[in-house]
Amino acid sequence: MKHPAKEFRVLNTVSDYTRFYGLPAPAHPLLTIVDLAYARELARTQNLPPVTTPVVQQLYTVFLKRGLKGTLYYGHQSYDYSEGVLGFLAPGQVFAVDATLDTSEVSGWMLTFHPDLLTKYPLGKKIASYGFFSYEVHEALHLSAREESMLDSVLSIIQNEYEQPIDTFSQDVLVSQLEVLLSYANRFYHRQFLTRRTAEHDLLSRFEALLNAYFAQYGEQPLPTVQYFADELNVSPAYLSDMLRSLTGQNTQQHLHHGLIEKAKRLLLTTSLSINETAFQLGFEYPQYFSRLFKSKTGLTPAAFRMSIN
Template sequence: MKQPAKEFTLLASVSEFARHFGFPPPTHPLLTVVDLSQHRNPPPTAGPAYRELYIIALKKNLKGQIQYGRGAYDFNAGVLAFYAPGQLCEATDSVDISEMSGWLLAFHPDLLHKYPLGKKIASYGFFSYQISEALHLSEREELVLDGLFGNIRYESGQGIDAFSQEVLVSQLEVLLSYANRYYHRQFLTRRPAEHDLLSRFEELLAAYFAHSNEQPLPTVQHFADALHVSPAYLSDMLRTLTGQNTQQHIHYGLIEKAKQLLLSTSLSINETAFQLGFEYPQYFTRLFKSKTGLTPAAFRLSAQ
């Protein structure tokens, strides 16, 4: 029997968000910071919610295991998670939050519209990560972020004046810069987990191009789904460990497979393109030339 679709609440403002989850009314119309140690028992009526807000949550003293990629880990230390507007969120009972502490920061995109951060925030890939790919913090990193959250909370509680928004946005930018630094640290220090992910990606990529039959062009989403991570996380991890993102790895595999076909078969350039999954041969020719400096025809001729 088909299950009925879940109803969800649209939270379009910071006030609606605070009211839905039982947080205190915000002291600023576009931003609120909540001390999570004071809110360990969410209201039972808080069902799934679709939020038009950015959320940054620093949670500490969680009990239980949190899924991270394909593995589960115990995290009593801090966990920093990011949510972009438009993400559906639903509470889970898999982790005990009875002793949770930390901070939750919610802000509306309108807060950033007049500032460069409004455009820059899209470049922070961690807002596209899944909750299983949260940032796991050291004790020293927790202390730094505690101070930043505290500063933002203090400023948001002051009376609004001509400088309020500028100060809040500048403090948010500092917070995001630290988060970016810590995420790249995580890719480097969590070597067993990340290098295992890298190895599995390389195996999947090699297996994909080992097939000689025509198949669609591989996508970043295809490999992210196969590895149970988000596309943004996979690309950031690969860029940190190898210097190239997922799409660049895919292009390298395509070009190597193209070279093999051009040198070992009598397929025409168009047939080679279709064999590789290109719908339009001219796109294959442009990509090949951009990566090798030669057209496919010129490459085949140069090898004779």
């Protein structure tokens, strides 16, 4: 799959965003809402060409798209948005559209806001816990009609407040309703993990096979990383961890630690390698870190484990 060009435009503010896409100026300096059907008609009546330049926006965006025909690029992945889905962009992520994108029937909405909107609120810290902001587009959230309606209702409240003159309470109301929207999205995303069991179990099987093959290797090798396994499985690290936690109760790092400890036990019991040599064989640069990890997982130091078995 050909990826979008490396040259891109940086959008630092909400005003940068609306100007770049030929949209009306935002009614709030830190947030804007775009009706996609309206934007489609605006582009048609003004005969505006499609914007295909890749962008890096220093903003958050939540978007619900329906009727879009074609490919969007998100980071190094692509996704065909022929279905209505909810997607997420976080600051610093690359976004682009294919030149053949057909927006003639697009509808839905986009909610874009600057991180400064959240600075003085708990949501400013909590938003980092929403893993869907780091997902690739092919991991977007598929909604039922009822779920779409619920999100549309919350957006309507945000829209109403957004269109009011700014006063002392404006930001409080916007942020509180934004948190409701993200909380619903979080619930729906975790529901998706429960209803897409076939695909997720297939991914779990592939992960376990990859993990077993990695630890079956003999000889010194690098410590396994979450990024390595995510890349091999063509998913993002956050998605892989959420999937594993949903199905097994443990995230990717916990699975890797378990694999390391099991291999360490085999080496300690079946070879004459010293503790330091065992650590190096497993990829640890510092043997003392290996000893600490081993004890934290087993309750024994590597030496005590070897002696207890012997």
